[in-house]
Each structure stands twice: as structure tokens, then as C-alpha cells.
Amino acid sequence: xxxxxxxxxxxxxxxxxxxxxxxxxxxxxxxxxxxxxxxxxxxxxxxxxxxxxxxxxxxxxxxxxxxxxxxxxxxxxxxxxxxxxxxxxxxxxxxxxxxxxxxxxxxxxxxxxxxxxxxxxxxxxxxxxxxxxxxxxxxxxxxxxxxxxxxxxxxxxxxxxxxxxxxxxxxxxxxxxxxxxxxxxxxxxxx
Amino acid sequence: xxxxxxxxxxxxxxxxxxxxxxxxxxxxxxxxxxxxxxxxxxxxxxxxxxxxxxxxxxxxxxxxxxxxxxxxxxxxxxxxxxxxxxxxxxxxxxxxxxxxxxxxxxxxxxxxxxxxxxxxxxxxxxxxxxxxxxxxxxxxxxxxxxxxxxxxxxxxxxxxxxxxxxxxxxxxxxxxxxxxxxxxxxxxxxxxxxxxxxxxxxxxxxxxxxxxxxxxxxxxxxxxxxxxxxxxxxxxxxxxxxxxxxxxxxxxxxxxxxxxxxxxxxxxxxxxxxxxxxxxx
Numbered sequence: 001x002x003x004x005x006x007x008x009x010x011x012x013x014x015x016x017x018x019x020x021x022x023x024x025x026x027x028x029x030x031x032x033x034x035x036x037x038x039x040x041x042x043x044x045x046x047x048x049x050x051x052x053x054x055x056x057x058x059x060x061x062x063x064x065x066x067x068x069x070x071x072x073x074x075x076x077x078x079x080x081x082x083x084x085x086x087x088x089x090x091x092x093x094x095x096x097x098x099x100x101x102x103x104x105x106x107x108x109x110x111x112x113x114x115x116x117x118x119x120x121x122x123x124x125x126x127x128x129x130x131x132x133x134x135x136x137x138x139x140x141x142x143x144x145x146x147x148x149x150x151x152x153x154x155x156x157x158x159x160x161x162x163x164x165x166x167x168x169x170x171x172x173x174x175x176x177x178x179x180x181x182x183x184x185x186x187x188x189x190x191x
Numbered sequence: 192x193x194x195x196x197x198x199x200x201x202x203x204x205x206x207x208x209x210x211x212x213x214x215x216x217x218x219x220x221x222x223x224x225x226x227x228x229x230x231x232x233x234x235x236x237x238x239x240x241x242x243x244x245x246x247x248x249x250x251x252x253x254x255x256x257x258x259x260x261x262x263x264x265x266x267x268x269x270x271x272x273x274x275x276x277x278x279x280x281x282x283x284x285x286x287x288x289x290x291x292x293x294x295x296x297x298x299x300x301x302x303x304x305x306x307x308x309x310x311x312x313x314x315x316x317x318x319x320x321x322x323x324x325x326x327x328x329x330x331x332x333x334x335x336x337x338x339x340x341x342x343x344x345x346x347x348x349x350x351x352x353x354x355x356x357x358x359x360x361x362x363x364x365x366x367x368x369x370x371x372x373x374x375x376x377x378x379x380x381x382x383x384x385x386x387x388x389x390x391x392x393x394x395x396x397x398x399x400x401x402x403x404x405x406x407x408x409x410x411x412x413x414x415x416x417x418x419x420x421x422x423x424x425x426x427x428x429x430x431x432x433x434x435x436x437x438x439x440x441x442x443x444x445x446x447x448x449x450x451x452x453x454x455x456x457x458x459x460x461x462x463x464x465x466x467x468x469x470x471x472x
Contacts, residue, residue, distance in 0.1 A: 110336035114216040137410040183219035
């Protein structure tokens, strides 16, 4: 339980954050996250995000498929984040692309839209699959990115989420070691 | 000061994590002010503690840091902050804009065009663009929530009615991504167009006021104006007395007791480099 974090917590956390900053600033850009060794089935990229950004101030919601006893113990040791059972209470939610509680997550309030959830979605890859056309802040005109393992439900929810702006949930799509960000401002269309 | 007695980049990890989360949310809501805890720094609030905390949360060992104060690399505030980070983070520093990966600034955007991969960090004294018009923060939060910016337009209109033009020369309000009115920090209005669809990331930190906000790359940043009174960035009608530049932002310098004045580039790196290329006044 006490192992499997970053080899160098200070610099690896910084590197992970910098990758996420770059990803959020340039939606659709694939970034690599520094290695760590979480207990299965928690993907390494999810663990890197948890180690870099989460602590006792960030309630977490985990998909049942991730929330094994070992994973929960590992999280308790490395992040001390409270685990919540209602996705509406989470500031970070970790889910598989086909079973995410999209509409249950909090989009923040009109006065404090930053108090919204960040949804970390585990997908199969960025090589094949649905081709998404992304536009919005951070993107010079538009960019295309294939995402394998995204459901129809995701696209419908993204459109509803966009209409809430400036409220809205921010998304990180992850594979085993990589991530792309789809902040709430990004317009996502299927090509 | 001994480097080994400080954690990397001075701030503790819990503080950095909180700032990092605020920065990611700030990028996701361009122009919106995100509250953060704002720690004590080893200099007084109002001297750039917000910018320093953002820099400390962002900086890594491979960064190359440039710090400018009113465009100059060699003023007290810039020198002190640069020294601080070379001591507590051991990073390489530079005065050359294109070499830097991270540029902390007080009140200027460099003349050398920014590129993708660069991050600007602004020291912000007053993050609330509506503060002179509405003293209550509870009320300004509400106005931002409602996108109710009538009072700002009335202020600009009154300027025109009284003076024939909008008289703001710095901290000129901008509309970001068509939604939030934002204070670009006290950069001259001359620099505002450099924020519009910039390829770099722009992060703003206000330490005393405990707010962080951001402008991602390629984001619309429009200076407020009227159709019949378009935005006109002002600069002195002169050429730099050292390098002869007519396109850069100029500082007015008094050089004797009789009020003789000269104009020189505010961006010292830009001016020096022009002179090394043989440009003179």
C-alpha cells in the first residue's frame, strides 16, 4: 500500500501538473504523464493525476470497477482524499467511458463556476475510433483527434455541458499513460 | 540562503497542489477569477506575491525563467525575483525573451512575439476590473455571474463624454472568450492586442486579493470600446533615444532638473538586441 507512488514526489508531481496544464491550455494535445505503479485496476495515468492534484480537499468518486479495496487503501495513503458515494459531491470523478455518471456531476454555480467537477474518463486510445473535431479556446481554428471507446452518450452530454457555460464539468480523457483535456469551453463534434 | 534548506520552489506541496488546481480551472474558464489561499511569501503583499506563487507552482527544473518589471530585466523587483527562483528552484534564468519558457512580468508583455510553449505569469495588484465602479466583492461576483457589464460601458462612455476619448492608458478592460470582462493587469493598453489569440499561455496571480485567472492560447481577448469610438492603443509619438525603434512601447525619462525628457524602449531586452544588430537613434 505504501509503495507505487511517484519515484520523486516533488518533481514528478510538477511534471504531471505541467503536462495537464499544457493539455488543458491546448485541448486535443496528447500528453504523457510520469510513471507510477498503482494497484490494478487503477490506470497509471489516473494514478498520476490523483498523486499530482488530489488531497484531503478534493472529494473523489470512483467507478465501481476501479474502487477495489486495494485501490481505496492506496488512495487513502497517498492522497488522503475523502471517497464519496454520490458523484454530485465529487471534485474529481474517475470513470470508464461507457459508465460515467455524466449528468450527476456538479457543474459549479454561476458565481463560482470553478467549483465544478473534473471528470477523468478512461478510454481505449487516441489512435483509432470516433474522430472528434475540437474547437474553442486553446485551439487555433480546429483540431481532429480519434478517440477509441467513447460512447454516444458522451457526445450528447458534452453538448448539454457546453450550453451551461461558464458552468460545466471539465474532462480529462486518459489511456494507460497518456491524457488529453477537453475543458468545458471545447466544442466537441463527431466528424 | 541555502537551497537545501527549502523545498523545491519554496512553497510546500499542499499549497502548490491547491494553486495548480486553481490554475487548471482558471484555464477552463478564461478570464474568470478563481479564489486561492495565497500564502505569505518572503516579500510584502503588493510586490508580486501572486505572480511568485503562480511561478512557484508551475516551475520545473528544466524551465528557463525571465523576470521583467515594466519591461526591464534589471530593476530591483525583477532582479530579486529572478535571484529568488534561481536559489530556491535552481533554474536557469535569462533576459532573452525567446529563450525563456516561463516569463514572470510586472506590467508589460515583451515586444518579441511569444511562441507556443511559453508561459507568461502576471503580477496582478487588482484582479477585479469593476472595483472602481462597484466596491462590494459580493456584488461584483454577481455582476460577473450575470455577465452584467453595463457599469463598465457607462464608465467608458462617460470618459468619451467628458474627454472626447477613453482615457484609460493601462489596465484597460478586455472581454475574454466573449464572456468575462477581465483586468489584464496594469499592462499598457498598447500591449492588450498581444493577448488576443496569443500562442502562449497567460496566467495571472493576485496575492493580496487571493485570485488567479488565465487566458489560454488562441483565445479571443477584445479591448472594450464602441463602434464609433474604437479601441486605440496609445504610445508616445517618438522614437527610442537609444535604438531608434518607433514600434515599441516607450518610457518617458527625465534626464535633468530643467525637465528635458527622452523616450527609451521600456523592453530592455528588445532595445539591447536592436542595438547589438547595429540599430541606433
